[in-house]
Structure formats: structure tokens, C-alpha cells
Amino acid sequence: METGLNILKLSFYFSLVVVGSCAQAPKPLSQSLGIRPKICDQYECPTYKLVEAGNGYEIRMYNSAVWMSTDPIPAPSMTQATKTGFLRLFSYIQGDNKSKVKMDMTAPVITESTPGKSVYTVSFYLPKKNQQNPPLADGLHVQPWKPTYVAVRQFGGFVSDDSAKKEAAALMVRLHGTKWIMPVEKSKGKSPAYLIAGL
Incomplete structure (x- = not known):
């Protein structure tokens, strides 16, 4: 099941x-x-x-939901990786994507941490109106959950x-x-x- x-x-x-x-x-x-x-x-x-x-x-x-995630971010801390990832994702919703589409801010923005590694992934919940056909962007990938x-x-x-x-x-x-x-x-x-x- x-x-x-x-x-x-x-x-x-x-x-x-x-x-x-x-x-x-x-x-x-x-x-x-x-x-x-x-x-x-x-x-x-x-x-x-x-x-x-x-x-x-x-x-x-x-x-079920669709998220846009950064490629893995090597960083010495979660805080630094979150800042780096958030800035990239914020740029994405402001139109820095292949379709030049602007999107509304949503919550939450999440940071994924893997034990023993200083690598992080930051993800942004895509607005419902953009989930069917999310704009693509370099350094980001779609994550359907x-x-x-x-x-x-x-x-x-x-x-x-x-x-x-x-x-x-x-x-x-x-x-x-x-x-x-x-x-x-x-x-x-x-x-x-x-x-x-x-x-």
C-alpha cells in the first residue's frame, strides 16, 4: 500500500x-x-x-506538491548554504529562469542536510499555478513530492x-x-x- x-x-x-x-x-x-x-x-x-x-x-x-531545488551546495555551514540557495531561488522567482516567468513568494523554503557531509540542498515550494509546468533554470531542478x-x-x-x-x-x-x-x-x-x- x-x-x-x-x-x-x-x-x-x-x-x-x-x-x-x-x-x-x-x-x-x-x-x-x-x-x-x-x-x-x-x-x-x-x-x-x-x-x-x-x-x-x-x-x-x-x-503532493512540486518544489524547485538547488543543485547540491557545498558549504561550511547550513546557515551559509541556506543563504546561498535562498538567493538563487529568489532570483528564480523574480524571473531568472528560462521562461522569464515571475512567481509569488511561498513558504516554506527548506534546507536539506546530509549527515557527515557539508553539502546542502535548498528548496522552494512552487505556487500551485506554476506546478503543472514549472519554469526551468540552470542549477535548479524540479522535485515532485x-x-x-x-x-x-x-x-x-x-x-x-x-x-x-x-x-x-x-x-x-x-x-x-x-x-x-x-x-x-x-x-x-x-x-x-x-x-x-x-x-
Whole structure:
């Protein structure tokens, strides 16, 4: 069954998705409230169904979507790679693509990290009106995603390499003892360590 495969992707197609807010907040949220990120009131976001709101985590089932991703970016830090990738993707939506098409900003922009390597991929959620026929661009590639289960931990403040590792570890701790830990553990070898979504 397709759902079984997607559960294996649970937090690892977005591989330990740790969702970071660009708005300053005093401390990490300890209890998930199942609240839609406020940024999605301003920008188009991928749609999802909240499957479970647990203590310090959410399980979301994201609908299929199309993303535009950078080629792998070698960088000494996630922060630097995110900046480099974001600037390239921002240029892309401003018309620096083969069709010269301008697009609306969306959220999130995600950064994918692979353990043990200083290589990152930054991705931009394409607006629905551009998903059928996304404009192509050098150094970028289209990533269609099937419906995917995602484990999410929301936290305030700006995302750094250290905070990403800390929040990814905290998400794993919160998932232990739940039915979600087994698919997460099984999928670790198939995907990167985590993705950070800047909202």
C-alpha cells in the first residue's frame, strides 16, 4: 500500500523536519498546539492534514506538491548554504529562469542536510499555478513530492546549525514511545538527517 511507503518517509523525506519560525520567540514550544503557521496567512504554503498533535511534535500528512531545488551546495555551514540557495531561488522567482516567468513568494523554503557531509540542498515550494509546468533554470531542478507523512517540531527564533541539531534531537526524543518512532528509525538510512523549513 502506498501509505505504508509514505509512513517510512515519515520524518525523513522531510527527514526530521524541524520547522523553524523566522519570527523571534522566547523559547521552543513544549506542547504542539496543531496551529497552522502564521506565515501561511501571508504566503501560499503546501497543504497538509494534521494527523496527530503530540507533546512537542506534530505528525502531518502533506499533499503532493512540486518544489524547485538547488543543485547540491557545498558549504561550511547550513546557515551559509541556506543563504546561498535562498538567493538563487529568489532570483528564480523574480524571473531568472528560462521562461522569464515571475512567481509569488511561498513558504516554506527548506534546507536539506546530509549527515557527515557539508553539502546542502535548498528548496522552494512552487505556487500551485506554476506546478503543472514549472519554469526551468540552470542549477535548479524540479522535485515532485508524493503525499508524505512528516514529523514536525516548531520552535521560535532564527535557525542556526546548532539549533537545528538540537531541535532535531529533541524531536526524536519526543517521538520515542510513539507509534511514529519505528517508521522514522527505518527511514533514517534512506534520507538525509533532517530538513529545516524556514517559515
